[in-house]
Amino acid sequence: MIDPFGRHISYLRVSVTDRCDFRCMYCMPEHMTFLPKPDVLTLEELERLCMAFVRMGVERLRITGGEPLVRRDVMKLFQGLGRHIGKSNLKEVTLTTNGSQLTRFARDLASAGVRRVNISLDTRDTGIFRTITRWGDLNKVLDGIDAADAAGLAVKINTVALKGVNEDEIADLMLWAHGRGFDHTLIETMPMGEIDGDRVDQYLPLSLVRARLARDFTLEDSPYRTGGPARYVRVKETGGRLGFITPLTHNFCESCNRVRLTCTGTLYMCLGQEDAADLRKPLRASSDDTLLERAIETAIARKPKGHDFIIDRRHPAPALERSMSVTGG
C-alpha cells in the first residue's frame, strides 16, 4: 500500500477497546463516556480486519487501546494473529499497555508470539502516579513490568513528559529503565480530547527536556528505529537507548508508515486529523473481503500529509475531539 505522498503503509495500530482501568489526566476526563458496546467489533471481526491489512502489505501490528488487556478474551486475538507471524507478510505483533494486567498475561503474550511490549510509566512515585492516573496502582504496574521481563518480553518504557508533574523525575526514570536493560521513550503531550485540566499547563517541550538531560549525560544520535515515530539517542553513561516522540516540537510525518483502526472499525489515516473511513460496513456486508479491501485502498489513497498539532495560549481547545484512548496511542 502506497499513499499519495509515496509512503509505504506497513504498520497498523489497532485499538481493541476504548475502555481503560486508568484515567490519566492528559488522556481523558475522570467521567469518560465510552463507545456503545454494540458498535464494538468482535475479536473475530478484528482479526479478519487485521489479516486483510496483512494481505495488503502490513507487516507490523500493534495492539493498543484504551487498555487492551482489559478487553475480555483479548488473548484469543493475540493467539489468532500470532499464528500468522512469519507465515504471511506479518513480521510482528506488539502491544502498548499500562502494565496493570501484565502479571496475569505476560506469559500468555510471549506464548502467542509477542516479543516486544511498550509499557506506559510516567513516574515511579506512588503519590504522583495516583495524581496522573487517578485510578492506577503503581505496585501492580511495577509487578507487571517484572512479569513481562521475566517472560522474556523486550520492554520499552514510555513516559509522557508533563510540566510541573514528572519533569524533575525524567532523568531518574531513564536511569532506572536503562539499569533494568529497558529502552526508554519520552512523549510530548498531544492536544487530543477534552480533559479536566489545562493542556497548556501540562505541555513540556522535549527540546527543553533534551537540553536539560544533555547537561548531565552524553546523548549520541543513533540511527536505531523500531518502525514507530521515535528518534533515538544512545546515552553514553548508561549504554541505554532514549527515544523522543516529538509531534509538537518536531513534526515526523514525512516518514509516517502507519494507519490506525478503532475498535468500532473506523480507520484513521492520521492520528491528528478527523478524516476517517468506516470499515465496519464493508466488513459486515459480506463474508468475502473484496468490498473491505476496496474500502481500505480508497482510504489509503486519501492519507493526509500530516497533523498540525499546536499547544499554546491562543489554541487552548483540543485540536481533535477524540481522545488518544479512542484512536489508540
Ligand code: SAM
Ligand atoms: N492503555 C495503554 C497504555 O497506557 O499504554 C494503551 C493506550 S494509551 C492511549 C497509549 C499511550 O498514549 C500511553 O503511553 C499514554 O500515556 C499516551 N497518551 C494518551 N493521551 C495522550 C496525549 N494526549 N498526548 C500524548 N500521549 C498520550
